[in-house]
Amino acid sequence: MNTVLQVERLAKAFGGVKAVTDLSFGVEAGELLAIIGPNGAGKSTCFNMVGGQLTPDSGTVRLSGRDITGLPPRAIWRLGVGRTFQITATFASMTLRENVQMALISHHRRVRALWPKANGLYREEAMAVLARVGMADQAERACGVLAYGDIKRVELAVALANEPKLLLMDEPTAGMAPGERIALMGLAAEIVRERGISVLFTEHDMDVVFAHANRILVLDRGRAIASGPPSQVRADPEVRRIYLGGAAEPPEPVS
Amino acid sequence: MDLSFVVVQFLTGLASASNLFLIACGLTIIFGVTRIVNFAHGSFYMLGAYMAYTLVGPLMSALGGVVGFWGAVLLAACAVGLVGVAMEVLLLRRIYRAHELFQLLATFGVVLVMQDLVVVIWGPEELLGPRAPGISGSIEIMGQRFPEYEAVMILAGPAVLGLLWLLFHRTRWGTLVRAATQDREMVGALGVNQGLLFTGVLFLGAFLAGLAGALQLPREPANPFMDFNIIAEAFVVTVIGGMGNVLGAFLAAFIIAELQAFGILIFPKITLVLIFLVMAVVLVIRPWGLLGKPEAPSGHGFATDRPLRPLSGKGQLAIALLLAGLLALPLVVDDYGLNLAIEVLVFALFAFSLNFIMGNGGMVSFGHAAYFGLGAYGAALTVKHLGAPMELAILAAPVAAAAGGLLFGWFVVRLSGVYLAMLTLAFAQIVWSIAFQWWEVTGGDNGLIGIWPSSWASGRLVYYYLTLIICGAAIAVLWRAVFAPFGYTLRAGRDSPLRTDAIGIDLRRHQWLGFAFAGTAAGIAGGVFVFSKGNVDPGVLSIPTSVDGLVMVLLGGIQTLTGPLLGGAVFPLLEAYVMPLTDYWRAILGGVIIALVLAFPTGIVGFFDNRAHVASEAREP
Secondary structure: OOOEEEEEEEEEEEEOEOOOOEEEEEEEOEEEEEOOOOOOOOHHHHHHHHHOOOOOOOOEEOOOOOOOOOOHHHHHHOOEEEEEOOOOOOOOOOOOHHHHHHHOOOOOOOOOOOOOOOOHOHHHHHHHHHHOOHHHHHHEHHHHHHHHHHHHHHHHHHHHOOOOEEEEEEEEOOOOOOHHHHHHHHHHHHHHHHHHHHHEEEEEOOOHHHOOOEEEEEEEEEEEEEEEEEHHHHOOOOHHHHOOOOOOOOOOOOO | OOOOHHHHHHHHHHHHHHHHHHHHHHHHHHHHHHHHHHOOOHHHHHHHHHHHHHHHHHHHHHHHHHHHHHHHHHHHHHHHHHHHHHHHHOOHHHHHOOHHHHHHHHHHHHHHHHHHHHHHOOOOEEEOOOOOOOOEEEEEEEEEEEEHHHHHHHHHHHHHHHHHHHHHHHHHHHHHHHHHHHHHHHHHOOOHHHHHHHHHHHHHHHHHHHHHHHOOOOOOEEEHHHHHHHHHHHHHHHHHHHOOOHHHHEEEEEEHHHHHHHHHHHOOOOHHHHHHHHHHHHHHOOOOOOOOOOOOOOOOOOOOOOOOOOOOOHHHHHHHHHHHHHHHHHHHHHHHHHHHHHHHHHHHHHHHHHHHOOOOOOOHHHHHHHHHHHHHHHHHHHHHHHHOHHHHHHHHHHHHHHHHOOOOOHOOOOOHHHHHHHHHHHHHHHHEEEEEOOHHHOOHHHHOOOOOOOHHHHOOOHHHHHHHHHHHHHHHHHHHHOOOOHHHHHHHHHOOOOHHOOOOOOHHOOOOHHHHHHHHHHHHHHHHHHHHHHHEOOHHHOHHHHHHHHHHHHHHHHOOOOHHHHHHHHHHHHHHEEEOOOOOOOHHHHHHHHHHHHOOOOOOOHHHHHHHHHHHHHHHO
């Protein structure tokens, strides 16, 4: 397997607080890697360094062997990294279709065009992506009036629009009802498997994590304390002690 | 320049710094707690001077010189404080939930009303107050005479700073003010009576401005221009210091006042430019001012905004009818009417170009007049100094405006929100002061005259059609751009900068281009305008012109495309028909602005648009 994302010795401190220390991991092609850990473990910091929202103090981030450390998010996106946010970021005053069309317009480098009508460009492609996430019937509604779970699906559609090779999903199911969570992550997993997209995601919901991750990386206070397939992580005494509060049994669903 | 002169100049600067601090700290406290940029703060200052003038005579004869004078100063400040309370209770309280631009507009309405009110009550003449009894002499410093009153003023700033510190750190109320400045929502959630807090803050802020005005009376006669003269400087001081930061205001007041005191010796021609240049530099290096903290991104924005829809069949029909009407207009109106129609078209384009970056792009410009004026001056200077004909000079208008838009825009797009707005204001003031002070080239206050169209276009009829073609085409291009990827990308940046960046768009660069694009369009309007008037003066670059643009856009309805056009069209008509009928044009305009903001917090077209939308939603199953 070839490595899509390789993170080496990544570190970031905010003032005196070391949010991430000496973190190394890789994501293989087609793999779903989950980062879990208690609040403040450094998950989001790690994510933002991979996505370009934060610049690491030291260490490197490589995408298919290419050094992307410190590149701005827009450049990282052009290299094939899609992203969803913990607190959804969509264009509220645009329809669902237009949200996806914006990503496609940018992908085709036509954001400065002054004449063509934006909502007539890449219409079919946008509809196809929306259909894939099950939102085609609402394509003409404004994003701002959608239910939260639906906005999460739109974000997924926007992230998929430029056919990324790596998808970054920061707490994709945060704020959703339990049933919706399983459905959304199931959908995401299905899509990335059929397209061979690698995924790096963080998640609080252990059901979601253990159901879909190929591998799990456990962070605590900015350090990786365990990593491996779900069964191995589930059995790891260190993980149980630090992350699961010493529970003797494998983790049960945390709501 | 010998040393003693430098020392005295420095001390004079300190005295001015005190006064500037008193005004700016009130402004910054009000902003910190209520998040309202109070345009009326200059009016409070002016009112303080006038009130002191009225009170000081009777009180000095009743209570004796010293007690009477200082009693009058304090009483005047308290009276202005109560005016601030009245403004909070009657006006601001009703619009805290409105968009911040409407709040700003409402306070500007108050400015206009106060300007006329002051003239009605006290008359248009300058009113010189008495000198402060007991300290009307001067002391000797290194052989130079220095007024005693100035020396006392120097102490006033630090004294007020100290008292404010005690108020904010030693009283429960002051602690609440500090808490609200840091996190208003949290203070509300803790069950603090916000209404009372806000009223108190308005009293304090207005009191301080009134105090500054009253203390200024022995230095400068009370006059009806005090408000505008001070407000831009007060804005600069609060912005440089960091909005909401009192100590920052103190520091910034010192910097600005000394800059003026010495700048006038070294660069007498460009003192105004110097001040705004310092502000621009500070904001580029420290986008939230010297001691300010980054603003939490304000979530309110344009919450009710809906997707853009192309014109419906009815809308297209209306546009076609409007065009036909405009083409046929010369059949029914005389030259006066055509002149008015030209102005309507020019300002429709001006307002529409402002809305392109403001409504569509989320970049609120307080200084859009700069690009209108650059266009006007660009064309006029080409005629005057290069002897170019209209055909060539009118092309210089968009070129000059585009150059200005690219230059200033590069700085502007590095900021957001209130700071962005303040920086646009600063740049507009720079351009204004260049036009005002560079007499040899721009004609200074008198401006440039004799800028007439070429002979073929000199008739009103031809020039009207020329205006219709140029402005109509520019509006059409802007309209189209809103629907094109260029405009959509600006709107995307307004809705979510985070997402825009995450789909590969260099937002800052795009906003820069958008800003320059809108500036260019405003420049076209300016170019057409100057040839219709035959002259240009610094008024086209002034704050009131920028505010006129805001009024047109906001009252028309920022969320719509047609609203700003309507606002731009109606404004010159109102001006033409109402202004000659009354001596109180400003008060009426101000009153109308306040009434409209209270009645339609989303703008007029926005209001009807929302109603139509609600109605159509209700019809849906």
